[in-house]
Amino acid sequence: MSGQESMRCVVCGHISHGYHFGILACRACAAFFRRTVAENKIYKCRGNRDCPVNKEQRNICRACRFAKCEQLGMNRTDVQMNRDPIGRKHDPTKATVECSTSGCQITPIPTIITVITSESLEKQIYATTNPPTNLVPYADVGSWTTLERLRTGFSNYNTSQKSLYNVLYPGKMFADDAKVPMDRVTQSEFQKMERGCISLIYSMLNDFFLPYKDLEKETRLLLLHAFELRFGLMQGIFLTTKFVPPVPDNLWVVQYGQVLDENNMETFFDLDGNPAATAKAMKSVCNRLRKVRKMFQRQNTDETEVAAMAGVILWNEMNLLTPQWEPCSQIREQILGELHNYLISKNGLCGTGARIGSLMCAIHDLNTAAKEIREHQTMEKIFYSTTCAFDINELL
Structure with a gap:
């Protein structure tokens, strides 16, 4: 040497x-x-x-x-x-986003996510004839890291969902401001709000989960259909664990302001052909999701971690749709690398690996729960011709 x-x-x-x-x-x-x-x-x-x-x-x-x-x-x-x-x-058009978080920086990982200027970002977001409507304005995201974009998108979605609730139920705005509503809802009331939430999820993916908006429309819709149920379950559990005062064990927040009573689920399924059987099936789903709920509570999982989980879930589903599309692996590595750095900066090295492992196990439980729900919905449509599901294509 x-x-x-x-x-x-x-x-x-x-x-x-x-x-x-x-x-x-x-x-x-x-x-x-x-x-x-x-x-x-x-x-x-x-x-x-x-x-x-x-x-x-x-x-x-x-x-x-x-x-x-x-x-x-x-x-x-x-x-x-x-x-x-x-x-x-380097060609500036091929510059990649650093794998870093606010306050942290790690060795760059090859990625297809390119650095975007505010001008080009605006052109890309509003290039469609009928762009999805976001209820909450947001700042220029061109210079943000992947994890910062995901967290901001998830945070905006939560705020937008609250705004949607107030639009659908304007009388609730004049209730006690210090008290978040907890309405025990029926399936028809849940679907009324879910229709609006589907558009908000689509908007969130287009604006913050790059490069989702660059995919073919058919692929985007297939991916949205696979993603929205898993995301909805995860977001509901997150809201459940962040409720103040704590939500009783038998209650689950399913959307902002709406809760499901595990001890009285038959009353929820007012559109179901066989509410007793569906309630029994959902009991099994709740038992599986309770593992995720307890983990979120134990680790005090925050918005950034849940946003990272959402990113991994999305690109896992894309990998199932198109296994040969190499960027999926690159994007997931980018997200996990930045998440690793974020957790080290927040909690130190000790326990970071185990914490990430718990989040990945939670994704597995969410996938299994979503699969059980989809299977039951399919059986319901075959044997009872219920209206428990709707076509996403009609909403976008």
Whole structure:
């Protein structure tokens, strides 16, 4: 090994690749500094501005890493804005989104998700003749990480669902503001709101779950049909666990303001040809979903984690529809990489792997529950000709 190869990066201690921006630095730290300056990024530390920056943990906090770069002598004026001085030049149209979270940065993972400018994003989102309506406005998402987009999309969906509830039940807006409504609903009331929620889910996927909107329309609808039930179950459990005061064990939030009473499910299935049999089948589903509910409560699962689960569920379903479409794996790796970094920044290294494992097990339980529900719906349509399901194509 030559003398230069043995010299270490003064920022993280990894093997350097010569002088970059005034100091000995490895390719990763040099690229990080150049990108930060060129894109005028501003980071915030979630700790006390003393996070470790070494070759094993340099990706934990971007704020502390950039501060250390400057403290050790990296010069902003040395950054050339029109080209990348490190490695090969890249086509800007093929630039990929960093696998990072707010306050964190990890080694880039190859992805098909491209960096989007605010102008191009606006053109893409509203390119359709009849774009889906979002009840909640949102900021430019072009420079966000994948996980930030997913979380914002999920948060907007929750707010939009609440707005939809107030539109359908305007009298509820004048009730006690401190009390979230808990209406024990029937299937017909549930479907009334679900029809609106389908459009909101479609809008969320188009605007935030890239590159969903770039798929063929037929593929988007097939994917929506596979995704919406799993997403609805997961979102309902999330709302159930975040309710204040806590929701009794026999109640399940199915949508904002609407709850299902597990002890009296026959009254819910007012459109069903055999409500007793359906209630019995749903009892089995509730038992399976209770595992997810308890896990959410035990781990205090937050919006970002649930949004990441939604992304994994969506692209898992896409992989089943088109197994040969390679970007599915790349997108899932991107999401899981950013989720891993997010959890490390939030909770530390200890337990992060087990926490992600619990989230993936929850996805399996949601898939199994959704499959049981679909199978029962199919049997209902065959033997009782019920109207328990509707065509998504009619709603979009």
